[in-house]
Amino acid sequence: MNNATPETIAQQIPPALRLIIEDLPIATLCIGGRQLRIRRKRDLEVMAASIRQFGFIVPVLIGADNMIICGKGRVQAAHLLGMVEVPCIRVTHLSEAERRVFAIAENQLGQLAGWDNETLKIELHELSGMDLSFSLELTGFSSAKIDSIVFGGESGDRSENAIPALPDQVVSRVGDLWQLGDSRLLCADATEPASFEQLLTGEQVRVVFTDPPYNVAIAGHVTSGGKHGEFVMASGEMTDDEFTAFSTKVMMRARENLVDGGLLYYCMDHRHMEHTLDAASAAGLDRLNLIVWDKKAGGMGSFYRSRHELIFLFRKPGASHVNRVELGRHGRDRSNVWTYEGVNGFGAAKAKAREMHPTVKPLALVRDAILDCTAKGDAVLDLFSGSGTTVIAAENVGRRGFATELDPRYVDVGVLRWQEFTGREACLASTGQTFRQVQAERSRHSNPATATADVAAPSADIIALPAPRVRVRTRLAA
Incomplete structure (x- = not known):
């Protein structure tokens, strides 16, 4: 019978192999020897942050002469924190050659095992959803790399672009502010400064x-067959000067609500390239790039069928923009040609999508744009919410989405889509009532509010309902 106890086992260990932790002054330790690892200042700062959060829980290995065998980086990080002593384990049974080999092995052996990317993705995704009091960068991964691991492999599928059916009765009213978790959707005019005072x-x-109306008729340019009514504003009825003035007001609102160095992704048809650039210049925005969305398949037309859309990229002056691509350093290989499947082309699934929505922007496209230039918790704005794609994309990657949409019908669409996507209930900010409760209450009072011709245009990212085609001539305020 084995009567060994921890005490008797410890007594059998040769004294040279008994590992005893002792706190030693940093000043008495010798870093000397060759530096096997190259550490940037940023690396040491992350190590220091880890020690500050978790404590110095991995002792330094030293020889009999106080020469550091393993743990030089941790000692340097402790020095950055102003620590005077660090825990050490003295190793005296190794020869000089063994010490040198072990120092290499200690650094190299951990790199022999690769990451199980799917398991790591699940672990980081769960941690990202927790209300932590510290940054996940303490894992050693940058926040951009964490985003790349968690979201980088997701190209999106048709189900996430599904649009819910409209309720029989319009629920939302102009002025309603819906709280969507940490995000918000306001039924209001995107050209008015007061809208953003309430929203933000x-x-x-x-x-x-944002995906504003293009001042191009839906019929004959986006769809055929008469399934969609025209957008009620900027659907081909504005003159060039009127449309430039409208675009300038929109971009002014964007600029006013961006941080210095903030970015504006502005979707627009090629017919209005010069108007868009003129408006951006008048609004005081810097032109940064022009992005081409390759939809993989051509749309309508018999001569050079279009298979792309344009996204202008502008920056508010005053600071550098956030760059979370950095030439692929974080695993995000991005160019200014974005390839995402559109709904143009043939097939029953795409035909059904076109029946619901004439100019769909894939959720994955917007989500990736957000990942390129924001960090977790950052605020993202859409001036023309339409079906709510930007708010949902922001929610999907741990950002907060804010949006305006003047047409109550499409506010309802955005709310319902967010509820289906998240499984949570939206609340009216002014009363705390859920969307369902507001719907029931307004139904009882026979709310006559419906979207009519005097409602400004929703974005191009909307469900265009079959409706009588109307032309509206709207005079823009100076």
Whole structure:
């Protein structure tokens, strides 16, 4: 029978192999020898942050002469923190050659095993959803790399672009502010400064991604067959000067609510390239790039069928923009040609999508744009919410989405889509009532509010319902 106890086992270990932790002054330790690892200042700062959060829980290995065998980086990080002593384990049974080999092995052996990427993705995704009091960068991964691991492999599928059916009765009213978790959707005019005072309450956003109306008729350009009514504004009825003035007001609102260095992704048809650039210049925005969305398949037309759309990229002056691509350093290989499947082309699934929505922007496209230039918790704004794609994309990657949409019908669409996507209930900010409760209450009072011709245009990212085609001539305020 084995009567060994921890005490008797310890007594059998040769004295040279008994590992005893002792706190030693950093000043008495010798870093000397060759530096096998190259550490940037940023690396040491991350190590220091880890020690500050978790404590110095991995002792330094030293020889009999106080020469550091393993743990030089941790000692340097402790020095950055102003620590005077660090825990050490003295190793005296190794020869000089063994010490040198072990120092290499200690650094190399951990790198022999690769990451199980799917398991790591699940672990980081769960941790990202927790209300932590510290940054996940303490894992050693940058926040951009964490985003790349968690979201980088997701190209999106048709289900995430599904649009819910409209309720029989329009629920939302102009002025309604819907709280969507940490995000918000306001039924209001995107050209009015007061809309953003209510929506953002003084907060500025890191990025604006918006898909305004193109001042191009839906019929004959986007769809055929008469399934969609025209957008009620900027659907081909404006003169060039009127459309430039409209675009300038929109970009002014974007600029006012961006942080310095914040980015504006502005979707626009090629017919209005010069108007868009003129408006951006008048609004005081810097032109940064022109992005081409390759939809993989051509749309309508018999001569050079279009298979792309344009996204202008502007920056608010005053600071550098956030760059989370950095030439692929974080695993995000990005160019200014974005390839995402559109709904143009043939097939029953795409035909059904076109019946619901004439100019769909894939959720993955917007999500990736947000990942390129924001960090977790940053605010993202959309001035023309339409079906709510930007708010949902922001929610999907741990950002906060804010949006305006003047047409109550499409506010309802955005709310319902967010509820289906998240499984949570939206609340009316003014009363705390859920969307369902507001719907029931307004139904009882026979709310006559419907979207009519005097409602400004929703974005191009909307469900265009079959409706009588109307032309509206709207005089723009100076």
